[in-house]
Amino acid sequence: MxxxxxxxxxxxxxxxxxxxxxxxxxxxxxxxxxxxxxxxxxxxxxxxxxxxxxxxxxxxxxxxxxxxxxxxxxxxxxxxxxxxxxxxxxxxxxxxxxxxxxxxxxxxxxxxxxIFSPHLALPKFSKLxxxxxxxxxxxxxxxxxxxxxxxxxxxxxxxxxxxxxxxxxxxxxxxxxxxxxxxxxxxxxxxxxxxxxxxxxxxxxxxxxxxxxxxxxxxxxxxxxxxxxxxxxxEGSPEVKGQIRRRQREILENKMMGKVKDADVVITNPTHFAVALSYDPTGDGAPLLVAKGEDGLAARIREEAKEHGVYLFEAPLLARALYFTTKLDHPIPEALYHAVAQVIAYVFSLNQSYGRGHEVVKPTPSIPDEMKFDANGVLMNT
Known part of the structure; x- marks a missing residue:
């Protein structure tokens, strides 16, 4: 040019x-x-x-x-x-x-x-x-x-x-x-x-x-x-922008991991996906998705949940459905209310019957066809 x-x-x-x-x-x-x-x-x-x-x-x-x-x-x-x-x-x-x-x-x-500018005090040889x-x-x-x-x-x-x-x-x-x-x-x-x-x-x-x-x-x-x-x-070089994005992602992930310890349940894939849900039984709102991750981040969520005694519930279809359809700190979609309600009711029942010798039957959540995703986030053929 x-x-x-x-x-x-x-x-x-x-x-x-x-x-x-x-x-x-x-x-x-x-x-x-x-x-x-x-x-x-x-x-x-x-x-x-x-x-x-x-x-x-x-x-x-x-x-x-x-x-x-x-x-x-x-x-x-x-x-x-x-x-x-x-x-x-x-x-x-x-x-x-x-x-x-x-x-x-x-x-x-x-x-x-x-304004005080030191540049004005310096000699300018161009004026000669x-x-x-x-x-x-x-x-x-x-x-x-x-x-x-x-x-x-x-x-x-x-x-x-x-x-x-x-x-x-x-x-x-x-x-x-x-x-x-x-x-x-x-x-x-x-x-x-x-x-x-x-x-x-x-x-x-x-x-x-x-x-x-x-x-x-x-x-x-x-x-x-x-x-x-x-x-x-x-705008900066691509390397600088990449570093900024990585730093932002780290801050977001650390903030998200801090919420896992207060979750009620973590639903897993069991290895590739993990989502943490929080529910307030005294309120009128739906359960909130407070953390989610894939692969390495999913492993961190599982470790954090184990460290703080949060129950891990293995349900691959439900974990993928929540991961691909729900944003962080947002309520779960209405189509998954029944499946998530079964899981949370099961976890709450476990907590209430702990030490009493009562046996609680683990549910098998039913996922609607329009909420069944494969590991790539593509709807599965039914």
């Missing part, structure tokens, strides 16, 4: 392919989502805490523009004063910086979730290949990223231009205001600009997130041959 080219990757990626890509760190990541989320949070922060923040910063600036007499006489105090002002300014903006840091981390995981570098620079992904960058530049530029034009009078007169009024006007302009910037960045992110998902899905698409190979590998 001729190999399918990369252009034939028309099949959607399977769950196994998606999980493998995730383990390798290939998940959708939007570079536009964190800035948008941070700008939205910054806008909310300035709206609620802006007056307090700008008031504090204004007081700090005003204090630094006031010269202390002792600082004029002792120049060595200037570094300490400057350092104290830097610390005070840092403490003022620290809450905003901490919130933005948390939002930056959380928003990064929104598109594809959080100049041909691969040229392909990344001039490929379709590079063109898409360039388009996104231009769109983002236009959106942000238009919003900033609009903000400047709307506040042009305040910006030109701000130098003539006193410090308190200038800070208040500046804060209003900043909050207004942040609001419109956040809307623009959110719009860019709403376009970028599904685009990243689409691009990743396109990269992970598979050819029909890849899908077939993956299905073959996931």
């Amino acid at each position: 001729a190999e399918e080219s990369g252009q034939d990757k028309t099949e959607e990626p399977t769950a196994q392919r998606m999980n493998k890509a995730r383990e390798d760190g290939q998940i959708p990541r939007s570079q536009e989502l964190p800035p948008a989320a941070m700008m939205v949070v910054a806008t909310l922060f300035f709206t609620m805490m802006g007056q307090y923040l700008f008031s504090k910063m204004g007081g700090l600036f005003k204090a630094q523009l006031t010269f202390e007499p002792r600082a004029l006489d002792k120049a060595e105090l200037l570094p300490a004063i400057f350092g104290s002002a830097m610390v005070d300014g840092f403490l003022i903006v620290l809450p905003l910086m901490a919130v933005l840091y948390v939002i930056a981390v959380l928003s990064t995981t929104l598109a594809g979730g959080f 290949n100049p041909m691969s570098g040229l392909a990344r620079m001039f490929g379709m992904d590079a063109l898409i990223n360039l388009g996104k960058a231009l769109a983002k530049f236009l959106v942000v530029g238009a919003i900033l231009l609009m903000s400047v034009m709307n506040n042009l009078n305040d910006l030109t007169n701000i130098s003539q205001m006193d410090l308190g009024e200038a800070i208040k006007v500046s804060g209003t302009i900043i909050v207004d600009a942040c609001f419109w910037l956040s809307l623009g960045l959110v719009l860019v992110a709403l376009v970028d997130v599904p685009l990243q998902r689409h691009q990743l899905n396109k990269k992970l698409k598979m050819t029909k041959q890849e899908v077939r190979d993956e299905m073959k590998n996931s």
